[in-house]
Amino acid sequence: MxxxxxxxxxxxxxxxxxxxxxxxxxxxxxxxxxxxxxxxxxxxxxxxxxxxxxxxxxxxxxxxxxxxxxxxxxxxxxxxxxxxxxxxxxxxxxxxxxxxxxxxxxxxxxxxxxxxxxxxxxxxxxxxxxxxxxxxxxxxxxxxxxxxxxxxxxxxxxxxxxxxxxxxxxxxxxxxxxxxxxxxxxxxxxxxxxxxxxxxxxxxxxxxxxxxxxxxxxxxxxxxxPNINIDSKYSSVKQLIDDGFLPSAIANYLVLLGNETPKEIFTLEEAIEWFKIKDISKEAAKFNIEKLKEINKKHLLNIDNMRFSKILGFADDDIGKLAKLFLNENSTIKEIKEKIDLIFAPKSTCEGFEEEFVELKLALNDAPFIESFSEFKEFLSKKTQLNDSKLLKPLTYILTGQTKLQGIELEEVYPLIKNYLGEITK
Structure with missing residues (x-):
């Protein structure tokens, strides 16, 4: 016992x-x-x-x-x-x-x-x-x-x-x-x-x-x-959960910490097969929040798209795929949720593109359902006579809540949000 x-x-x-x-x-x-x-x-x-x-x-x-x-x-x-x-x-x-x-x-x-x-x-x-x-x-x-x-x-x-x-x-x-x-x-x-x-x-x-x-x-x-040397702001389990770390990733990191493992990413069920408590380092291990973020990102990439979507409050495979797109620059559920929330947040104007913003909003209200991003972009360009940055900058903001996307393209985002355009552009 x-x-x-x-x-x-x-x-x-x-x-x-x-x-x-x-x-x-x-x-x-x-x-x-x-x-x-x-x-x-x-x-x-x-x-x-x-x-x-x-x-x-x-x-x-x-x-x-x-x-x-x-x-x-x-x-x-x-x-x-x-x-x-x-x-x-x-x-x-x-x-x-x-x-x-x-x-x-x-x-x-x-x-x-x-x-x-x-x-x-x-x-x-x-x-x-x-x-x-x-x-x-x-x-x-x-x-x-x-x-x-x-x-x-x-x-x-x-x-x-x-x-x-x-x-x-x-x-x-x-x-x-x-x-x-x-x-x-x-x-x-x-x-x-x-x-x-x-x-x-x-x-x-x-x-x-x-x-x-x-x-x-x-x-x-x-x-x-042996103890873990850790910054006090990361010492609470509840705080890490609230900050958007997956339990599976936290557990993975804590077993990995001060231990030699056959692979870096694993589940507790897998660890039961090879873990040996006598082989744990006898020295205090140093907790590295950046390493935990790296492991958390890998766990999020591995989870089912629908499950990821449900974690974020949806039940749509596309939202799970969208969330994984944002993992190129984010590593926690909290950070991803902030990006998703920006997409669905109301937008009243776009700084530097105020007139274009109004024109695009009107055009979007008249837009039919369009499957591909290239056709969608072409429709808006013809409707507003806007091109290049005057089209893409305010459009990116309207669709994502950001004026510039890091490491991903709007054409990657559009197929995953096209079913929500009415809600996003209202």
Whole structure:
């Protein structure tokens, strides 16, 4: 069993999506189930509606999962196991205020040392704890020896007791902290492999420590994926979708990034056949928006014309062909849609060709349906007595919303819009 965890306190990032995609691929390769875990225990920071958005994005990328689970559903287990840990003296109530903890952090900073809890509350007697009326959190007992585990990408890792420390497992409202909830939930769901970001390496040591104290001895296989160096304006998955990138192209690029692949353009289904997670680059990969645009353009060129048309709000094979014409200078759905919208937008005049514009509009209103562009052009020339640029410049603007087309000719555009002339020239 694999799991992909996503918090309700933030946007799904490109790095998050890459982890989800790798979990999807590996689950298919190993014929194991994948579950989606919604981290929702930090109630004060949860963003309303974010869980729905997470699932919509995963579905958009065809991430196949067995079920969806909210961590808050397991609250009774988190609390029950906490009581077990406390009864065994493997966890303890901590009454230290936020001010006191901040003082400890500042003292460590002055000494140029990592912060470590001083263990004061761990020495309190049971009688003292019973007589304290102040709110408290619960901390885990610091490990007595190094926490050692193997990572598929990073090899053997070892964490000193001081780096794991006596970290909190329950908040004052008795909800579990991130590491505690994940450690317990991985036990409850019998998780065998954890593919996650390398930002979570320290968390892995803490979660292993928790499970050891709970006498859970199943060894979980870890793979901590290197980060992606990315400009913050491109870091949100939703933003890339809104900017007009195809999910298939984004997924293609994220698998390609920091990986050797048999070809550059592929689908997730194809990647399942040859992808090897152990071969991913161990260095952070650099996200290149221009490379993504290049890949997106190739995916758009490959999709069915009718599907392209429907993405743009039509149901016409010709509109799909027209959209592909504009791919010579554009690379996203958003950019293409802007070009299509210009074609159908009202035009009141054409700067520099105001009189010619009026004459052409009148002629177009009288024009019969004409199949070929050459005959169409000839009809307008005879009707208006306009030729060369005086004809083509304002005509190009009326038909496309642009005074100059880049890399394509009006005679290529006309056959694909001739059925819409009445709407375009009104």
């Amino acid at each position: 694999l799991r992909f965890s996503q918090s309700l306190t933030k946007e799904m990032s490109i790095s998050d999506l890459r982890v989800a995609i790798f979990n999807h691929i590996v689950s298919k390769q190993s014929n194991e189930k994948l579950i989606i875990r919604i981290e929702d225990t930090d109630k004060d920071k949860n963003i309303e509606g974010k869980d729905k958005e997470i699932l919509e994005l995963l579905n958009l990328f065809s991430i196949d999962y067995e079920g969806v689970f909210h961590q808050s559903d397991n609250l009774k287990y988190h609390q029950k196991l906490t009581m077990q840990l406390m009864g065994q003296k493997n966890a303890f109530a901590c009454f230290c205020s936020d001010v006191k903890i901040e003082e400890l952090k500042q003292e460590a900073k002055k000494k140029n040392k990592p912060y470590e809890y001083d263990g004061f509350c761990q020495t309190l007697s049971d009688e003292t704890v019973l007589n304290v009326n102040s709110p408290f959190i619960v901390r885990i007992k610091k490990p007595d020896e190094n926490i050692v585990f193997k990572d598929l990408l990073k090899g053997e890792l070892s964490f000193k007791p001081s780096s794991v420390d006596s970290f909190p497992i329950l908040r004052q409202d008795k909800t579990p902290t991130h590491n505690y909830a994940n450690a317990v939930d991985d036990m409850l769901f019998d998780i065998s492999s954890v593919i996650t970001s390398e930002d979570n390496i320290n968390d892995a040591a803490k979660q292993i420590h928790i499970r050891k104290l709970l006498n859970y001895d199943k060894e979980i296989e870890f793979a901590h994926i």
